[in-house]
Amino acid sequence: MWHLTLRDVVAHRARFALTLLAVVLAVTFVSGSLLLTDTSDHLLDEQFGTAAAGVDLTVRDAAVFGAAMGVEVDRDPLGPDVVDRVRSVEAVDQVMPVAEGQGLLEVDGEAVVPSGASVLTSWAPEPFGAFAVREGRAPAAAGEVVLDVATATAAGVGVGDTVAVLTDLRTDLEVVGLAGFGDADGLPGATIAMVTLDDAQRMLELGDGVSELRVTAADGASVPDVLAAVRQALGDDYDVATAQDTAAASADAAKEQLGSLGLVLTAMSAAAVLVGGLLIANTFAIVTSQRRRELALLRAAGATSGQVTRAVLGEAVLIGVLGGVLGAALGVLAAGGLRSVMAAFGLPLPEGVTVVSASSVVVSVVLGLVVTVVSAVGAARRAARVAPVEALRASVDLAGGRTSPSRARRALRGVPLALGLAGVAAVVAGAPVMVLVPAAVATVVGLALLGPVLMPSLARLVGAPLLRTGVTGHLARESAARAPRRTTSTAMALALGLALIAFMTVVATSLREGMTGTYRETVTADLVVESARAEMLGGLSTDVAHHVGELPEVAAMSRLRYGHWLDGGQTSALSAIDPATLAEVTDLDMVAGSLDALADGGVVVAASVAEERGLEVGDTVTMTFSYTGDQRLPVVGVLDSVDAQALSTGWFVSLDTYAAHFTEDLDASVFVRAADGVPADEVRAAVEGVLADHPTAAVRDQAAAAEARGATVDQVLGLVTVLLVLTVVIALLGITNTLALSVAERTREIGLLRAVGGTRRQIGAMVRSEAVLVAAIAGALGLALGVGLGAATVTALGRSAPLAIALPAGRLAVVLVVAVVAGLVAGLAPSRRAARMDVLQAIATH
Amino acid sequence: MTLLTTPPSPTDASPGAPAPAALARGLVKVYGRGSTEVRALDGADVTIPAGRLTAVMGPSGSGKSTLMHAMAGLDHVDEGSIRLGDTEVTALSERQRTLLRRERLGFVFQAFNLVPSLTAEENITLPLRLAGRSADRTWLAELVATLGLGDRLTHRPSELSGGQQQRVAVARALVTRPEIVFADEPTGNLDSRHGHALLAFLQRAARELGQTVVMVTHDPTAASFADRVVFLADGRVAGELTDPTVPTVLARMAGLEQPAPRAEV
Ligand SMILES: Nc1ncnc2c1ncn2[C@@H]1O[C@H](COP(=O)(O)OP(=O)(O)OP(=O)(O)O)[C@@H](O)[C@H]1O
Numbered sequence A: 001m002w003h004l005t006l007r008d009v010v011a012h013r014a015r016f017a018l019t020l021l022a023v024v025l026a027v028t029f030v031s032g033s034l035l036l037t038d039t040s041d042h043l044l045d046e047q048f049g050t051a052a053a054g055v056d057l058t059v060r061d062a063a064v065f066g067a068a069m070g071v072e073v074d075r076d077p078l079g080p081d082v083v084d085r086v087r088s089v090e091a092v093d094q095v096m097p098v099a100e101g102q103g104l105l106e107v108d109g110e111a112v113v114p115s116g117a118s119v120l121t122s123w124a125p126e127p128f129g130a131f132a133v134r135e136g137r138a139p140a141a142a143g144e145v146v147l148d149v150a151t152a153t154a155a156g157v158g159v160g161d162t163v164a165v166l167t168d169l170r171t172d173l174e175v176v177g178l179a180g181f182g183d184a185d186g187l188p189g190a191t192i193a194m195v196t197l198d199d200a201q202r203m204l205e206l207g208d209g210v211s212e213l214r215v216t217a218a219d220g221a222s223v224p225d226v227l228a229a230v231r232q233a234l235g236d237d238y239d240v241a242t243a244q245d246t247a248a249a250s251a252d253a254a255k256e257q258l259g260s261l262g263l264v265l266t267a268m269s270a271a272a273v274l275v276g277g278l279l280i281a282n283t284f285a286i287v288t289s290q291r292r293r294e295l296a297l298l299r300a301a302g303a304t305s306g307q308v309t310r311a312v313l314g315e316a317v318l319i320g321v322l323g324g325v326l327g328a329a330l331g332v333l334a335a336g337g338l339r340s341v342m343a344a345f346g347l348p349l350p351e352g353v354t355v356v357s358a359s360s361v362v363v364s365v366v367l368g369l370v371v372t373v374v375s376a377v378g379a380a381r382r383a384a385r386v387a388p389v390e391a392l393r394a395s396v397d398l399a400g401g402r403t404s405p406s407r408a409r410r411a412l413r414g415v416p417l418a419l420g421l422a423g424v425a426a427v428v429a430g431a432p433v434m435v436l437v438p439a440a441v442a443t444v445v446g447l448a449l450l451g452p453v454l455m456p457s458l459a460r461l462v463g464a465p466l467l468r469t470g471v472t473g474h475l476a477r478e479s480a481a482r483a484p485r486r487t488t489s490t491a492m493a494l495a496l497g498l499a500l501i502a503f504m505t506v507v508a509t510s511l512r513e514g515m516t517g518t519y520r521e522t523v524t525a526d527l528v529v530e531s532a533r534a535e536m537l538g539g540l541s542t543d544v545a546h547h548v549g550e551l552p553e554v555a556a557m558s559r560l561r562y563g564h565w566l567d568g569g570q571t572s573a574l575s576a577i578d579p580a581t582l583a584e585v586t587d588l589d590m591v592a593g594s595l596d597a598l599a600d601g602g603v604v605v606a607a608s609v610a611e612e613r614g615l616e617v618g619d620t621v622t623m624t625f626s627y628t629g630d631q632r633l634p635v636v637g638v639l640d641s642v643d644a645q646a647l648s649t650g651w652f653v654s655l656d657t658y659a660a661h662f663t664e665d666l667d668a669s670v671f672v673r674a675a676d677g678v679p680a681d682e683v684r685a686a687v688e689g690v691l692a693d694h695p696t697a698a699v700r701d702q703a704a705a706a707e708a709r710g711a712t713v714d715q716v717l718g719l720v721t722v723l724l725v726l727t728v729v730i731a732l733l734g735i736t737n738t739l740a741l742s743v744a745e746r747t748r749e750i751g752l753l754r755a756v757g758g759t760r761r762q763i764g765a766m767v768r769s770e771a772v773l774v775a776a777i778a779g780a781l782g783l784a785l786g787v788g789l790g791a792a793t794v795t796a797l798g799r800s801a802p803l804a805i806a807l808p809a810g811r812l813a814v815v816l817v818v819a820v821v822a823g824l825v826a827g828l829a830p831s832r833r834a835a836r837m838d839v840l841q842a843i844a845t846h
Numbered sequence B: 001m002t003l004l005t006t007p008p009s010p011t012d013a014s015p016g017a018p019a020p021a022a023l024a025r026g027l028v029k030v031y032g033r034g035s036t037e038v039r040a041l042d043g044a045d046v047t048i049p050a051g052r053l054t055a056v057m058g059p060s061g062s063g064k065s066t067l068m069h070a071m072a073g074l075d076h077v078d079e080g081s082i083r084l085g086d087t088e089v090t091a092l093s094e095r096q097r098t099l100l101r102r103e104r105l106g107f108v109f110q111a112f113n114l115v116p117s118l119t120a121e122e123n124i125t126l127p128l129r130l131a132g133r134s135a136d137r138t139w140l141a142e143l144v145a146t147l148g149l150g151d152r153l154t155h156r157p158s159e160l161s162g163g164q165q166q167r168v169a170v171a172r173a174l175v176t177r178p179e180i181v182f183a184d185e186p187t188g189n190l191d192s193r194h195g196h197a198l199l200a201f202l203q204r205a206a207r208e209l210g211q212t213v214v215m216v217t218h219d220p221t222a223a224s225f226a227d228r229v230v231f232l233a234d235g236r237v238a239g240e241l242t243d244p245t246v247p248t249v250l251a252r253m254a255g256l257e258q259p260a261p262r263a264e265v
């Protein structure tokens, strides 16, 4: 049968190409995501590996955990005695102390704000540092700085220029050199300023302390031996590790930051595969039904049904492998494209060539094969059921298998949908939100199963307006209604993509509304100062609060900062507040206990946390801090959940408690209440005035600060939507594909229409109308599905957090309109083909 | 059966010899090139009298379908002129030819005459609906009644017999009161009883309504329903027969089917 398969493929290149396209697109997306993950992992490993290349050991202050949520913890500086103690270890060759911290670069009075970190570090010559001078020289005296080439190029700075670096101090520095990081010009999304150790210590206010020691082993000493010896010399208070381990840990932290991205990409890939699978199944179904007569002839000529099945599956294998290979190859381009998309949404990945790993290629190819073959199984089984006698019938029912299912089977087909809807209802009524996942799957499967039964009515309903456009609209509507299986799977593919977009839009908007709403209700401050950058822990120097607090225009000021801790091994976050002043700038409701009690070193939990954990005032909880390890803190109060959400976490300690357990010293928000009688803009001007040296500190009024809560949600929604649009594009190609096949199938009908006076324009309009109709059906289904599931999710989440359903009608309408317009575009190619069809050939086709 | 409606008036109503509904002169249609060249029409001169049923006969491959397609504006010719009333068909644009077919011509094909997703009635009124015009209800009712389709109007083609399908096609061809109805082997797929009924109808349409009909056929019995038969051979007119009968047609056909000297390569 193989030669038959091959001959068939060659004979029907066009439809083969369309099927192939569906496979290629789905695989490309997956392959692109995999390669992107490979690449970023590889580049991060390489980046940190390069930094550690010439060093054997690193010594830092001990920490219970080194990083949380992708953020490396701050550690106490090491005193000069530590350097001496390490130097005195026999197996140690050299020790390079390094002072490192944050320092915002300012060029010509303008802050250079990278998407990532603004690094200030002491210059570490090779082999201790990976930066090598490319131009000029290393910093040798106070007031000299070397910048990374990438930053210098972007900011238009050269050797001899003067720049400023802002720590808590402002320091003017002369650029004496430009350095590259290994082969790269710099680090992704970061600015690097390198000064002498003395300067770094002064600017970072470390005294004579340093952040880290980089150690090389003496000739002949093995790294493990040196490690052991240094550990012994320093004891448990210090973290001594091989440079490789330190680099790997840093790389892991950086990867964790991108981890959620990987999750998003995986989810999108799954969606793309699902949509692609539907499309492939659809194409095979149409192609097989168009081949019914040919298959019947084969059967009549003695082919067994097994041979027919194998012929169809053989074609699937061929297409699957070819599509997998092409998709994997195109994935390299897609990875680049995805990277640009990420960068556009402020998530830059390290620069470097896309890494093509064998495993990703294999996974992509196998995926292409499996998806194609699985999707073709249905068509193969239908093909096997073609009776030889069909070859003898004068007319073959080209739509194939249009037999309406029996009542019982129809009822059976309704089961998944009923189960799915029941699941959704259960979640709304109180079942856990995770029930929605199987419920959503069942609903989608149910719709796909029932589609062919419901589609005729649905298509006629949605297509009713088409009747106004005359006979062409009528024909388009009938064409969609009379091939229900085809219409269903084409529309379902698009509906899935649209449903995901609608779902994300509803959930994200509700979240954003929830966040801004609670913030607006809880925070009563007139002004909020916060970092304009997206640091996870906030990034305001303590100076900000200090300066602001001294202003006569300010009646009250309160600080909020965040920290990571381990909750039984799980990373969690807490908020640190000043119980004495917080009430001046917020409106908080305590469910039990009091905020003031925090002053004695306890913890206040959100009501939702208290409920979940069964905590009451008087209980004790164990919290693990990086700096101080396990600590038992008494619960001294329970805060209303809405208020807690406005302050971002479910756990609250006082600033003093924070200072005792954290090395970090950055504020996230500084809340300001204006003095009575001082106009808003005057306070604002005053606050902005004292913050001149803090260019990243944004001064916002309460409303703007509330809106800023939603910025991250908007960013994620934007990114996810862009990725989902790719799924929609695949689905739209499905419309093109299906219509092209349908036009081929209706050649004689089109010829007849042309013969009796249908103009080319009318034929084109007919096909385009069908495309628009399918897209509109998909839009209706997708929006219903997405909004329904989104609303159910929000309802379920709203039980444990203050959240209400927000329906962004405008955005959803845009989704619908875009879908319909895109459907029109998808129909252009097949409509042109139909319009250009040669009348005589169409009539002559049998 | 009564067909009371006035026949479409011939363009030139000189008594006795009405002006022809269509005139084809020196038609040449060549398919392929070089060794594969086929001259489907090779200087055909055909006159289609108005208000008559004209049959076109000839051996397979003689160019009957090509001639019909050319005259109906479905296809281009390489040389020659085709006049339909006052219109020179060969000079029309693609769009004009489409409108010509819609407004002034009717078609009945051998098979696949109907759009499967439309009901019988919708199929009948298809040319009108394509033109955005509404049907003349009396005329439609008359056609439907005459063709015996009254109880089949809401059926889809798949629910109709072959004979019924062809009658629907005939109704569609007549619904616009076209100048000419072209039929390419309209009875090819029908048994003789249904075939004869259809032919009788076409004959009456010509005689009682003055409807011009051109019918391509292989079947001498079908040709005997015509007022006149035009014989084609090798893309040229090889004779005519007025008031044909089965034996006369058979005799002519026998003569034509002798291998033509020109056909030998
Ligand atoms: N599209 C085409 N390409 C090449 N040759 C063609 C094409 N259409 C027709 N021909 C050739 O032109 C000649 C006339 O064909 P036509 O279909 O007009 O014959 P016909 O008289 O209708 O025959 P039949 O009685 O079999 O229907 C034939 O030799 C045919 O092979």
Ligand SMILES: [Mg+2]
Residues within 6 Å of the ligand: B064, B065, B066
């Ligand atoms: Mg023919």
